[in-house]
Amino acid sequence: LLELNHRLADPRVLPSEEFENALDEAKLFLWVECNIHSTEPAGAEIALEIVYELATTNDPQMLNILDDIVLVIIPSTEPDGHEDFTEWFHTYKDTGLVRTNPPIYGAYVGHDNNRDRFNQALKELKAWAKLWLEIKPVISVDVHQSIAPYVFFVPPGKEPTYPEISPLIEASWKMIGGQIMAKMYAAEMPGVISNVVFDMWYPGYGDTWASLHHSVGLTFEIWTGYISGPSDYEGWSTYAEPEDLRYAERDSNTPWPWPGGWWTLRDQIDYGKKGLYVLFNMASERKLFFLKNRYSMTETQINRGLSEAPYGWIIPSDQFDSAAVKILIEKLMQNGIEVRRIHEAFSTEHRTVPAGSFLVLMSQPYGNFAKALLEIQHYPESIWPYDVTAWTLPLMIGAEAIRVDDASILDVYSTEVTEISFPKESGLFGSDEDTGILLLRRTSSYTPRAINILSDTSTEILVLAESFDFEATTAHKGDFIIQGYETTDLESLARDLGLRFYRIHSYELHRAHTELFKMPRIALYHSWLDLREEGWTRLALEDNLFTFCRLNNKALLEEDLASSYDVIIMPDVRKWAAVSGFTPGTYPEPYVGGIGDEGISRLREFVANGGRLITIGRINDIVFEDFDAGLQPVETTDSFHIPGSLLKISVKPDYFETHHYAEKPWAIAMFRPGYTAFEVLDEKISILCKFDRDCLIGGWAEGTTQIEGKAAVVISPYGEGEIVAFGFDPTYRYQSLNTLPLFFDSVLGADRSR
Structure with a gap:
């Protein structure tokens, strides 16, 4: 059945006449996932009840449904977080703190995990995408819960919808949502709402990601209420924010508002099950309709890729950051996008790319999703977005991808990539003899990872204090010199990370000006009130093999910071969350309070005594x-x-922190509300980065002239130490890989001996 489902999803392997014949044996694969957000537990209960009922039913209607569909149901997309929440609930259920949630659930980012569908930095989302692509469901449902003033949201959401989502998908949202609303109203279940709150622009959600894969992607949102037990509400006026009360009034989006009353976990389960059973019945009755629609959408995309520009994107293989190229290819393939390698040079409008470069054609089933990830986004100006408005993958990663509007690219000989590898040869280069000294350029995104590995060995690491022409290559200020290594270990490291080490001679090194590099002692601060951005920053550090300590409020107030750390990182968080935190009595005692004035004084003392403080985004207050x-x-x-x-x-x-950008002195930053640009009031402050003129590259913005030409990243001396301040978050959702070298090298540059 699964093999047949895959064939039914690809017109290239199943021509239209064979498709019609195969429908007799086909089943519709329907995917239901629940509880990606651990504080939304009803979905997990819904899943288990549905599985039990379907497995034991003798009801003729249910048996007919099971004859027509294959149900894939995931009780919890984030099982670790679900366990965190469950343990927390049972710990505090009989106390006045029953309505609190764990400060973080899951290993890293809590509620932000469903922004990671296309990037798949989180292991659970990488596993999720792999399984989804192995199944290729025709309909996909993501069951959530909400605190908004409605009891059950069904599609469609509000505008805008990303234009690469098929009109057939949009029409299906309306058909399915309307049917569910009507059936639930008929069952005396008011409070069902649609056409509000959630747009379909950002591809990181379960519904948009699935819809961009020609699956009818749906989100259900069930009102959470209070998990602790039944709650009695006279109506939304006792609960909702004033601006949300419009959802409690009858209109075309909410024909029958919820009137108030008791709302229990049982109600949440019943509403969710009713919506899903209506969907199952629709999928059964209209199985052929949905299967034919998916085939039609896929066929349309393939034909579109053969007949209109863009025909594809080329990713040149000769880029200076080989790791960034590999990461981009890897991300595309993890999303089910086919990547090919050309075997002859090809001239684009911009330049000639060599044989061995990568090609992403639009004439493939998910060519529309490839386009959505590779193109620059232009968000409609008149609509305030639900989340971010841009995510262009090559720009975020730092790899060049060239749009190809020339149809001759279709005739270039290419083969599909099945194993991901670095585009350029790696290893040890230069002299044939083992000179015992190696040069490592700073051009690779994996250079910090290599330095972290080498720092854990007896290897001696130096830093070039000025550019130098070696026989093997030209080195820039800030490049690394490696001595005392094991050759086989370095060859293996070069191969694993796609790095090029250059052998240099001792007589050359004697003429070069170098400084000893020492790995700094690193601390990463976190507030208990909001740990999401700390989680992304922590994931980026861990994934790149940094050794660091986590510093909570208590540790910051009690430890001897100067003798323990060389650099303290303050991730993007609101100042009051760090300084004040949770009010006593509103949260369990270990999590209340913040660093207070004493903590700020200790940070000032740490920097004044020679430490480096890295501040990101809102914490710059x-x-x-x-x-x-x-x-x-x-x-x-x-x-x-x-x-x-x-x-x-x-x-x-010109700085240690910016040498990665010597070949390309610019980067692309994600800018969100709460980020800032700096007015520099002291000439001793070093400006590492500025916002460009006409700086908007993708998405939507107003008033960018107010920050153009202003500082974006600075180093400010303070006593014997310094502050490295980022106006934006260089670790943003572990997606903004092209700005990570700024952050990593700001950490590595904190060594006091240099």
């Missing part, structure tokens, strides 16, 4: 208000709006 560091935020007007867009920054590659 501490620098503005509590450090006399010569920095202030750029004052913006009410016309300044950047809801999550890609901005170009120019990089000055």
Whole structure:
């Protein structure tokens, strides 16, 4: 059945006449996933009840459904987080803290995990995508819960919808949502709503990701209420925010508002089950309709890729950052996108790319999703977005991808990539003899990873203090010199990370100006009030093999910071979350409070005594208000709006922290509400990056002229130490890989002996 389902999804292997004949044996694969958000537990209960009922039923209607569909049901997409929440609930269920949630659930990012569908930085989302692509369901449902003033949301959501989602999908949302609403109203279940809140623009959600794969992607949102037990509400006026009360009034989106009353976990389960059973029945009755629609959407995309531009994207193999190219190819393939390798050079409008370069054709089943990931987004200006408005993968990763509007690319000989490898040869280069000294350039995204590995060995690492022409290659200021290594280990490291080490001679090294590199002692701070951004930052550090300590409020207030750490990282979080935290009595005792004025004083002392403080995004309010560091935020007007867009920054590659950008002195930063640009009030401050003129690259923004030309990343001296302040988050959702070298090298540059 699974093999047949795959064939039914690809017109290239099943021509239309064979498709019609195969429908007699086909079943519709329907995917239901629950509880990706651990504080939304009803979905897991719904899943288990449905599985039991379907496995034991003798009801003729249910048996007919099982004859027509194959149900794939995942009780919890985030099982670790579900366990965290369950343990927390049972710990506090008989106390006044029953309505609290764990500060973090799951290993890293809590509620932000469903933004990771296309990036798949989280292991559970990588496993999720792999399984989904092995199944290729025709309909996909993502069951959520909400605190918004409605009891059950069904598709469609609000505008905009990303244009690469098929009109057939959009029409199916309306058909399915309307049917569910009507059936639930007929069953005396009011409060079902649609056409509100959630747009279908960002591809990181379960419904948009599936819809961009020609599956009818759906989100259900069931009102959570209070998990602790029944709650009595006279109506939404006792609960909802004033601006949300419009959802409690009768209109075309909510023909029958929920009138108030008791709302229990049992109600949540019943609403979710009813919606799903209506969907199962529709899928059974209209099985052929949905199967034919998927085939039609896929066929349309393939034909479109053969007949209109763009015909594809080329990813050149000769880029200086070989790791970034590999990462881009890997991300595309993890999303089910076919990548090919060309075996002859090809001239684009911009340049000639060599044989061995990578090709992503639009004439493939998921060519529309490839386009959505590779193109620059242009968000409709008149609609405020639910999440970010841009995510262009090559720009975020830092790899070049060239749009091809020339149909002759279809005739270039290419073969499909089945194993992901680095595009350029790696290893040890230069002299044939083992000189005992190697040069490692800073051009690769994997250089910090290599330095972390080498720092755990007896290898000696030096840093070039100035550019130098070696016989093997030209080195830039900031490149690394490696001595005292085991040759076989370095060859293996080069192969694993796609790095090129160059053998240099001792007489050359004697003429070069070098400094000893020492790995700094690193601390990563986290507040208990909001750990999502800390989680993404922590994941980026761990994945790149940094050794660090986590520093909570208590540790920051009690430890001897100066003798323990060289650098403290303050991730993007609101100042009050760090300084004040949870109010006593509102949360369990270990999690209340913040660092307070004493903590700020200790941070000032740490920096003044020679430490490095790295501040990111909103936490820079501490620098503005509590450090006399010569920095202030750029004052913006009410016309300044950047809801999550890609901005170009120019990089000055003269510093240790910026040498990665010597070959390409610019980067692309994600800018979101709460981020800032800096007014530099002290000439001693080093400006590492500035926002470019016409800096908006992708998404939507208003008032960008107010920050253009202003500092984006700075180093501000403070006593014997310094503050490295980022106006944006260089670790954003572990998607903004092209700005990670700025962050990693700011960490590595904290060694006090240099």
